[in-house]
Amino acid sequence: MSVEAAASVPSPATKQKKPQKGLNRIWHTFWNEKYLWLMALPGILFFLIYKYLPMLGIIIAFKDYNLMLGIWDSKWAGLKHFYRIFENPDIGRIFVNTLIISFYQIVFAFTIPIVLAIMIYEVSKNAYRRVLQTVFYMPHFLSWVVVAGIFYLIFRSDGAMNSVLADLGLGQINILSNPENFRIMLVLQVIWKEAGWGTIIYLAALSSIDPALFEAAKMDGASRLRQIWHITLPGIRSTIVVLFILRLGSVLDVGFEQVFLMLNPSVREVGEVIETYVYQVGVVNSNFSFSTAVGLMKGLIGLVLIFGANKLAKRMGERGVF
Structure with missing residues (x-):
């Protein structure tokens, strides 16, 4: 060869x-x-x-x-049962109730964990930070039955709050059966129970920010608020966008168990949401086909919102979910 x-x-x-x-x-x-x-x-x-x-x-x-x-x-x-959705006179009111409560939750219950995570992150001593995290996490592990029971004991007509007001010579307040306060009470419950747990992802995102950026900002004379605005918030912006997109997918899910436990005839007009309505129609009245149609419609709306928000986020320069 x-x-x-x-x-x-x-x-x-x-x-x-x-x-x-x-x-x-x-x-x-x-x-x-x-x-x-x-x-x-x-x-x-x-x-x-x-x-x-x-x-x-x-x-x-x-x-x-x-x-x-x-x-x-x-x-x-x-499509018979889908036509019934638009012909039912109660659907409009229930849909509006769901959107209002969900809007309150997005504005307050979604944003407060961000603020809380930044506040915990700004604590310099790790021991204090761990204690704060533990205290804020604990309500998450309580069931909604326990949370509802606590609120009933505190705010009912002969509860702890009204007893204190009576001792001070002030008038009683009506929260549990007052339609004007019901939605606010639901949002406050969600904030108290879930705000601490919602900080976990944001704290993880905050830990990935380069500490050298803060040192450089300090040398340039930037205050803590300036550092938060120009370094901290941009550092977790992509995380906020992703979680916001996922939250829009469940915009019509406001928490069946919570609303069901707190609902009473006095506040049903402003407190009944799609989930409780589906339970009432489908389980109690055995109208399974109609309740399934309502649930499917709710899921399709959430799917459209996720795709729309994801596309908008990509146009704004963010990564999006997919």
Whole structure:
């Protein structure tokens, strides 16, 4: 063999493996990452069992569902129940109630965790910071039943608040059955219970900001407020945008358990929301097809809002969710 021919033959060291294709490549990747998939398995099973499989029941919205016949043998109804949504006189009031409460939650319950996270981050001593975080996190682990019970004990007509006011010679206040105060009370409950827990992601984002930026700002004479405005807030802006987009997806979800526990006949006119209405119509009155149609409509609105907000965020230069 000539020298040229020998040089043209690739040595074993220079031989490259042929790229794997199709199922072989997928299986090879899966096997190399098997431990990661094993760790993710409980979460995957949770979403499959409790989120995706129940979506098969959406077909009930397009049928006159009969419990005795089952889903597949029930009579097909088409868009009949969706037409009923717009013909129902109560839907408009319930939809407005839901939007108002959700708007209050976005304005206050969404923004307060940001402010709270910045305040905790500004605490210089780590010991004090950990104590504050623990105190603010604790209400999150209370169920809404406990929270509702606490509010009833404090604000009912013969509760602790009115007893103190009576001892001071002041008049009683009516919060639980006053329609003007009901929505504000719901938002205050959400803030008290979830504001501390909502700071976790923001604190993680704050910890990724380069401390050298703050040192440089101090040398330039910037005050703490200037540093927060020009360094801290821009540093977590992308996180705020992503969480805001995800929050818009659940703009019509204001918390069934909370509203259901606090609702009473005196405030039903301003406090009944889509979730409690679906429960009343679907579970109590056994009108499963109509309640499923209402729930599906609510989910579609949330989906449209997520896509719209994500597209708007990308146009503004942010990364978005997808």
